[in-house]
Amino acid sequence: MxxxxxxxxxxxxxxDVTAAAREAAAEDGFEALADTWQTVARDWREKQLQYTWLRAVTGEHVDFWQVTGDGLDWALEAADLSDPKLRDRLMQLYWDLxxxxxxxxxxxxxxxxxxxxxxxxxxxxxxxxxxxxxxxxxxxxxxxxxxxxxxxxxxxxxxxxxxxxxxxxxxxxxxxxxxxxxxxxxxxxxxxxxxxxxxxxxxxxxxxxxxxxxxxxxxxxxxxxxxx
Missing domain, CATH: 3.40.50.1000 (HAD superfamily/HAD-like)
Known part of the structure; x- marks a missing residue:
């Protein structure tokens, strides 16, 4: 057909799902992300996808914005980055990828x-x-x-x-x-x-x-x- x-x-x-972490790492005030942004971007994306699959299987649906935030929280904790302003900035950048x-x-x-x-x-x-x-x-x-x-x-x-x-x-x-x-x-x-x-x-x-x-x-x- x-x-x-x-x-x-x-x-x-x-x-580009890596753009948020890459762009934030280049901004003043977020220098702590400069050496780890690629790892954060990778972990963020992997957890975001994993959480969608698990929620599809269990039937515990939430919208993708929550899943995206949950994945970011995991990635930031794994990278030992706890700055709330960094989290807010990354989420803002993800909105306008x-x-x-x-x-x-x-x-x-x-x-x-x-x-x-x-x-x-x-x-x-x-x-x-x-x-x-x-x-x-x-x-x-x-x-x-x-x-x-x-x-x-x-x-x-x-x-x-x-x-x-x-x-x-x-x-x-x-x-x-x-x-x-x-x-x-x-x-x-x-x-x-x-x-x-x-x-x-x-x-x-x-x-x-x-x-x-x-x-x-x-x-x-x-x-x-x-x-x-």
Whole structure:
């Protein structure tokens, strides 16, 4: 089936999840983060994801903003950083995360090719709106879909179901793009054609399904879509 709808995960795919720690480390007053920001960013992201999976399994759902704060608290304690002002600044920066540089042109090229575009994310509606507005990409997206509509995090099939309802399309018409290998694998099992944006050159996850395509970033995605 032809691809007419391109759906993106948000955090780590369109928006750089390391940006908050990197930017805070360069600011006056947060010199204690300078030598550890990469570790903090890594631990923050890992705990954020782990908490979504655990909450999806147990059914104890909270919104992604709480999960993000809980993950940061763990990462800061692990790094022996206890400055409340640093925590507040990191959370503020996460609200306005920097988009990867190729994102606006990539989305613009998809719109020029008459493809529907959207976000499907664990993020809360308010968080996603903050990031989309900060990046200036709202006009390039047809829908921004949050798991808060179904009350469970990825990789629940209830999340992927949201795409067909919002875009009135079949799963076979959807290209789903994520920087998370497990997300791309789950979406492939669901029935989407999938792209794993493997920015870190990581090994393939050992799961039942594998993404159809692997890219190092999003710059070549419009060409890939054009070939499908």
């Amino acid at each position: 032809p691809i007419d709808t391109c759906i993106f995960d948000a955090y780590g795919t369109l928006f 920097t988009a990867y540089p190729e994102v606006p042109d990539m989305l613009g090229a998809l719109k020029d090719a008459h493809k529907a575009t959207g976000i499907l994310s664990n993020g809360s509606p308010e968080m996603l709106q903050g990031a989309v507005t900060s990046a200036g990409i709202g006009r390039l997206l047809d829908h921004v879909l949050s798991v808060e509509s179904v009350g469970v995090f990825k990789p629940s099939s209830k999340v992927y179901d949201m795409v067909s309802r919002a875009f009135a399309c079949e799963a076979g018409n959807v290209l789903f793009v994520s920087s998370n290998g497990w997300d791309a694998a789950a979406a492939k099992g669901y029935g989407f054609t999938t792209v794993w944006v493997n920015r870190q050159g990581l090994p393939m996850d050992r799961l039942d399904h594998r993404p159809d395509h692997v890219l190092p970033d999003l710059s070549s995605l419009p060409a890939l879509v054009g070939s499908l």
